[in-house]
Amino acid sequence: MPEHRTSRQVNLVSRPDGEPVESDFEVVEVEVGELDDGHVMVRNRFMSVDPYMRGRMNDAKSYVPPFAIGEALAGAAIGEVVESRSDDLAVGDHVVHPLGWREVALVPDSQAQRAPEIADVPLSAHLGVLGMPGLTAYAGLLEVASFAEGDAVFVSGAAGAVGSQVGQIARLKGASRVVGSAGSAAKIRHLIDDLGFDAAFDYHDGSLTRQLRDAAPDGIDVYFDNVGGDHLQAALHALTAGGRVALCGAISVYNDTEPAPGPGNLTLAIGKQLTLRGFIVSSYDHLREPFLDEVGGWIADGSLRYEETVVEGIERAPEAFIGMLAGANTGKMVVSL
Amino acid sequence: MPEHRTSRQVNLVSRPDGEPVESDFEVVEVEVGELDDGHVMVRNRFMSVDPYMRGRMNDAKSYVPPFAIGEALAGAAIGEVVESRSDDLAVGDHVVHPLGWREVALVPDSQAQRAPEIADVPLSAHLGVLGMPGLTAYAGLLEVASFAEGDAVFVSGAAGAVGSQVGQIARLKGASRVVGSAGSAAKIRHLIDDLGFDAAFDYHDGSLTRQLRDAAPDGIDVYFDNVGGDHLQAALHALTAGGRVALCGAISVYNDTEPAPGPGNLTLAIGKQLTLRGFIVSSYDHLREPFLDEVGGWIADGSLRYEETVVEGIERAPEAFIGMLAGANTGKMVVSL
Numbered sequence: 001m002p003e004h005r006t007s008r009q010v011n012l013v014s015r016p017d018g019e020p021v022e023s024d025f026e027v028v029e030v031e032v033g034e035l036d037d038g039h040v041m042v043r044n045r046f047m048s049v050d051p052y053m054r055g056r057m058n059d060a061k062s063y064v065p066p067f068a069i070g071e072a073l074a075g076a077a078i079g080e081v082v083e084s085r086s087d088d089l090a091v092g093d094h095v096v097h098p099l100g101w102r103e104v105a106l107v108p109d110s111q112a113q114r115a116p117e118i119a120d121v122p123l124s125a126h127l128g129v130l131g132m133p134g135l136t137a138y139a140g141l142l143e144v145a146s147f148a149e150g151d152a153v154f155v156s157g158a159a160g161a162v163g164s165q166v167g168q169i170a171r172l173k174g175a176s177r178v179v180g181s182a183g184s185a186a187k188i189r190h191l192i193d194d195l196g197f198d199a200a201f202d203y204h205d206g207s208l209t210r211q212l213r214d215a216a217p218d219g220i221d222v223y224f225d226n227v228g229g230d231h232l233q234a235a236l237h238a239l240t241a242g243g244r245v246a247l248c249g250a251i252s253v254y255n256d257t258e259p260a261p262g263p264g265n266l267t268l269a270i271g272k273q274l275t276l277r278g279f280i281v282s283s284y285d286h287l288r289e290p291f292l293d294e295v296g297g298w299i300a301d302g303s304l305r306y307e308e309t310v311v312e313g314i315e316r317a318p319e320a321f322i323g324m325l326a327g328a329n330t331g332k333m334v335v336s337l
Numbered sequence: 338m339p340e341h342r343t344s345r346q347v348n349l350v351s352r353p354d355g356e357p358v359e360s361d362f363e364v365v366e367v368e369v370g371e372l373d374d375g376h377v378m379v380r381n382r383f384m385s386v387d388p389y390m391r392g393r394m395n396d397a398k399s400y401v402p403p404f405a406i407g408e409a410l411a412g413a414a415i416g417e418v419v420e421s422r423s424d425d426l427a428v429g430d431h432v433v434h435p436l437g438w439r440e441v442a443l444v445p446d447s448q449a450q451r452a453p454e455i456a457d458v459p460l461s462a463h464l465g466v467l468g469m470p471g472l473t474a475y476a477g478l479l480e481v482a483s484f485a486e487g488d489a490v491f492v493s494g495a496a497g498a499v500g501s502q503v504g505q506i507a508r509l510k511g512a513s514r515v516v517g518s519a520g521s522a523a524k525i526r527h528l529i530d531d532l533g534f535d536a537a538f539d540y541h542d543g544s545l546t547r548q549l550r551d552a553a554p555d556g557i558d559v560y561f562d563n564v565g566g567d568h569l570q571a572a573l574h575a576l577t578a579g580g581r582v583a584l585c586g587a588i589s590v591y592n593d594t595e596p597a598p599g600p601g602n603l604t605l606a607i608g609k610q611l612t613l614r615g616f617i618v619s620s621y622d623h624l625r626e627p628f629l630d631e632v633g634g635w636i637a638d639g640s641l642r643y644e645e646t647v648v649e650g651i652e653r654a655p656e657a658f659i660g661m662l663a664g665a666n667t668g669k670m671v672v673s674l
Contacts, residue, residue, distance in 0.1 A: 055608075228603070228604055232603075233599075247603075247604075247606050247607050248607065249607065250604040250607065253604060259601035259602060260601060261598030261599060261601050262570075262598060262599025262600040262601055262602070262603040263599040263603070264596035264597060264598050264599055265596060265599070266565070266569075266584075266599040266600070266603075267565055267584075267587040267590060268615075269584050269613065269614075269615035270584050270585065270586065270587065270615040270616070270617065271392075271401075271615070271617060272615060273614075273615050273616050273617060273620060274614070274615050275612065275613070275614045275615075276606065276612070276613040276614075277606075277610075277611070277612045277613075278605075278606035278607040278608070278609060278610050278611050278612075279607070279610050280607065280608060280610060283610060
């Protein structure tokens with residue numbers, strides 16, 4: 001039996017109560033099983049840890065069903081086809097697919113997407129800047145928030161995979177001002193010095209409303225919300241008439257065990273005629289082609305930068321996930337398998 | 338000096354602290370003054386009391402400046418031109434204008450709109466079903482919330498001027514289900530028996546989330562929010578994927594002295610891909626003509642009904658306003674002068 005016939009995977013042992021802890025997860029070795037017709041066997045090289053996965057760990061109705069206890073987690077991964085019973089995919093192809101959190105996956109070819117070859121871009125980028133987080137940033141800013149040249153843009157979680165790309169796309173598309181918030185002085189410097197943000201602040205440094213007013217004295221036209229909670233409240237204060245909010249994530253409350261109160265100033269949306277729109281990236285597949293063209297070009301010519309925080313080894317995937325929720329990453333957090 | 342050269346008006350004496358009380362207001366008699374070129378003198382017949390006026394009584398930045406202490410309040414009124422120095426308006430014309438809360442007003446003709454004559458419709462209807470509240474309902478449902486035939490619609494404050502019209506327009510435009518909330522058993526009966534709502538409930542009768550689920554077991558596609566607070570939270574639970582919310586008013590919090598917490602479940606908007614959009618009717622003047630055509634037609638053929646609660650005499654205007662905020666009205670609350 002070849003080496004890849006067994007695989008380590010990460011199972012969910014218990015549903016996290018608040019912040020996940022390592023004992024909520026277990027790394028086990030399993031038999032890979034038989035390859036069905038129309039499937040490929042993929043040796044995963046990188047797997048993604050993303051904020052939305054926290055929601056699937058609860059036993060709650062959401063837009064995706066919850067993870068099952070005692071079974072492997074799942075999420076985006078990129079790997080190499082090592083065996084194929086598909087007419088479309090061949091051994092050696094690199095594919096992105098939704099069966100991460102394991103070393104070897106049996107993937108129906110309908111769920112495996114061949115990763116376009118882009119010079120000087122590592123495989124892991126297909127989980128970040130050229131993957132789901134990248135498309136989330138692109139679609140959320142340009143379509144959900146209807147960004148237009150000259151808009152002042154605020155993005156929270158700005159040093160994360162999605163946020164860092166939102167700010168840069170806004171800059172490259174002619175924003176009048178790009179402001180971000182993040183959770184450390186080093187991240188703030190990174191946003192301003194490396195990514196070209198006009199201003200950035202650390203959300204630990206006191207009133208968000210005041211900090212945002214200082215960072216964007218003329219207000220903001222677009223808020224890209226990765227965080228929820230107090231950040232949304234501060235943004236509602238700062239938004240100008242006709243302003244738009246893309247509701248993308250709420251990482252500040254994902255670990256909450258009680259519902260957090262919503263923004264106490266939501267009624268400002270009436271007089272300012274604001275639009276708040278929630279979205280999930282799977283509804284924006286129609287933008288994948290322009291997204292890859294445009295962002296691929298910006299990466300190639302160096303005008304858009306991206307960072308990755310790479311954790312080595314499947315046994316450290318739970319640690320990577322827990323760290324990502326706490327802001328341990330700059331840019332996209334991935335696990336190398 | 339002719340009788341109309343003096344006028345009683347209602348001044349704001351003090352900014353209400355929470356619920357307004359009669360002593361916040363004062364009825365005084367004043368000289369009307371000289372009629373400038375381009376102005377008309379209007380003997381007001383009816384004045385409007387509307388929820389948004391509560392906001393203007395606070396000393397707070399809003400989309401309209403606050404009322405000044407010691408000066409007359411203002412708001413929509415309809416009256417008869419009794420003197421004219423305008424080329425466009427003649428003595429005897431009926432005009433709608435923004436200088437209510439007084440018996441006689443000197444109005445620039447640019448701010449006075451001739452009321453179209455519609456058979457069997459009283460003058461006061463131009464402050465309600467055919468006026469600003471009517472256009473608010475029409476624009477908010479059809480344009481802000483992008484209502485489409487087959488949508489299930491929930492409207493709060495459903496027995497009020499705006500709400501009662503929202504529900505009926507939804508019914509007449511082919512809603513699959515129309516649900517309303519209001520504050521008394523009599524209002525609930527009125528909504529179902531007189532206005533053709535499919536279901537309605539009294540917000541005093543326990544959990545709004547449960548009541549809304551019972552009233553709309555398959556969920557709602559559109560929520561027209563006149564109330565804010567808990568109603569919005571219940572609606573977020575009930576909204577289907579792609580649902581839309583028109584944020585029109587928040588009468589439940591207008592008298593609050595502390596900011597009320599927002600809906601604790603706003604993050605549902607992400608996964609359900611909801612759109613929440615605030616609006617003010619002054620941005621929807623472009624719909625006035627189709628609104629008057631369509632709603633005028635429905636009134637004429639009896640398919641749209643409207644109620645008015647009429648309070649007699651300017652000295653009772655503060656009482657009418659306070660009562661309207663507390664839900665004393667069914668349909669539009671007006672003061673006959």
